[in-house]
Each structure stands twice: as structure tokens, then as C-alpha cells.
Amino acid sequence: ETGVTQSPTHLIKTRGQQVTLRCSSQSGHNTVSWYQQALGQGPQFIFQYYREEENGRGNFPPRFSGLQFPNYSSELNVNALELDDSALYLCASSQTGTYGYTFGSGTRLTVV
Amino acid sequence: GIQVEQSPPDLILQEGANSTLRCNFSDSVNNLQWFHQNPWGQLINLFYIPSGTKQNGRLSATTVATERYSLLYISSSQTTDSGVYFCAVEGGGTGNQFYFGTGTSLTVIP
Numbered sequence: 001e002t003g004v005t006q007s008p009t010h011l012i013k014t015r016g017q018q019v020t021l022r023c024s025s026q027s028g029h030n031t032v033s034w035y036q037q038a039l040g041q042g043p044q045f046i047f048q049y050y051r052e053e054e055n056g057r058g059n060f061p062p063r064f065s066g067l068q069f070p071n072y073s074s075e076l077n078v079n080a081l082e083l084d085d086s087a088l089y090l091c092a093s094s095q096t097g098t099y100g101y102t103f104g105s106g107t108r109l110t111v112v
Numbered sequence: 113g114i115q116v117e118q119s120p121p122d123l124i125l126q127e128g129a130n131s132t133l134r135c136n137f138s139d140s141v142n143n144l145q146w147f148h149q150n151p152w153g154q155l156i157n158l159f160y161i162p163s164g165t166k167q168n169g170r171l172s173a174t175t176v177a178t179e180r181y182s183l184l185y186i187s188s189s190q191t192t193d194s195g196v197y198f199c200a201v202e203g204g205g206t207g208n209q210f211y212f213g214t215g216t217s218l219t220v221i222p
Contacts, residue, residue, distance in 0.1 A: 031208075033208070033209070033210075035210075035212075037153075040214075041214060042116075042198055042200075042212030042213050042214050042215055043155075043198075043200075043210070043212050044212070045209035045210060045211075048208045048209065050208075055208060056208040056209055058209060088153050090153070090155065092155075099143050099145070099160050100157070100160070101145070101157065101210075102157075103147075103154055103155040103156075103157075104154065105152050105153050105154040106153040106154070108153070
């Protein structure tokens with residue numbers, strides 16, 4: 001079975017720009033969650049998608065938005081980038097009704 | 113949200129030594145997992161352990177849900193055990209999110 005893949009692995013953007021990060025979920029998983037991990041911190045929940053709809057959101061502003069597609073893959077979009085958005089962005093897939101989460105290796109975003 | 117505290121924040125061990133990592137959480141949980149973050153950033157699940165004790169090779173974990181803490185034991189540590197260990201919890205009333213601690217950074221030296 002394939003794991004969770006994220007792209008790109010690294011990205012450098014300028015403050016004010018917009019960015020799209022992508023995540024392919026593990027085969028058999030129908031739910032995708034996104035997390036932001038600042039340097040030296042634990043991951044923080046951004047939001048979760050199930051059946052192509054947002055299914056829970058953490059304490060992040062509306063400029064963080066997402067999509068889930070019929071094949072369960074997902075995108076995270078961040079508008080009007082700020083320096084503090086620099087972080088590792090992790091995607092995790094899971095299957096509803098189970099407790100197994102599979103994380104990808106993340107996208108490291110640097111905002112300059 | 114649920115507060116998760118991990119200790120110690122940093123740990124340096126000689127290869128072959130044993131260690132205990134602790135996770136305290138502030139509310140009842142229906143899911144507690146321990147993860148190891150490798151140098152490439154990927155979180156690898158070690159245990160799903162909302163209560164009780166589990167063992168997997170040199171690793172074992174115990175969660176005492178009534179006292180709101182969990183322990184991860186690493187025996188006969190190896191250099192490949194180095195990395196950051198995270199405890200993450202999900203609560204029954206907090207939707208579908210994990211709350212992570214700030215992690216324990218483990219360095220095993222040969």
C-alpha cells in the first residue's frame with residue numbers, strides 16, 4: 001500500500017504571496033488532516049477534510065483554506081503569506097472509525 | 113483544547129541505556145498515540161495507547177487514563193532511536209484533532 005505523499009518538499013515564498021501544498025492520502029483512507037509545525041514545536045491542527053468538506057478546524061485564520069478531491073487527495077492553500085507562516089506543513093490521512101493515522105514527510109515552507 | 117506536556121524536553125543517552133519519556137494531559141481522552149519524528153520530518157506512529165500497556169520490541173508504553181499520563185520506555189537505546197518523540201491526544205469532545213506536546217528530543221551517542 002502506498003503511504004502519504006506531499007509536494008513540494010521545500011518551498012520559498014515572499015511575504016504577501018499565495019501558496020498551494022498538496023497531499024495524496026494513503027490507499028484506503030478517506031480523511032485528510034493538515035498540521036503546521038513551527039521550529040521546535042509540536043504540530044498544530046489546521047483542519048480536517050472528509051467527504052470533500054471541512055470537518056473540524058483549529059485556531060487558524062480564514063486565509064488558510066483547503067480542498068479535498070473525490071480521490072481523497074487534498075490541497076492546503078495559504079493566502080497573503082506572513083513571515084510566521086514559515087513552518088513544516090504535515091498532512092495525515094486516516095479512515096473514519098479507526099485510530100490509525102499515516103503522516104507524510106511534510107512540506108517545509110519558508111516565507112521571506 | 114487539551115493541554116499536553118512532555119518531559120524531559122531534551123535527553124542525551126549513551127547507546128545501550130534505558131530511558132522513560134512522560135506525557136501529561138489535561139482532560140480525558142479517547143485516543144493517545146506516541147510518534148517518533150525522523151530527521152526528514154515524518155511522524156511515525158509507535159503506539160496507539162489510550163489506556164493500558166503495550167510492548168513492541170525495545171519500546172513499551174503505559175497510559176494511566178484516570179491519572180492522565182502516559183509513559184514511553186526505550187530500552188537498550190540505539191543511535192537510530194535519535195529524534196523527537198511526540199505524544200498526541202484526541203478528546204471525545206474536541207472533534208477530530210490531535211493535540212501534540214512539544215516533544216522530547218532524544219540523542220543517542222555511540
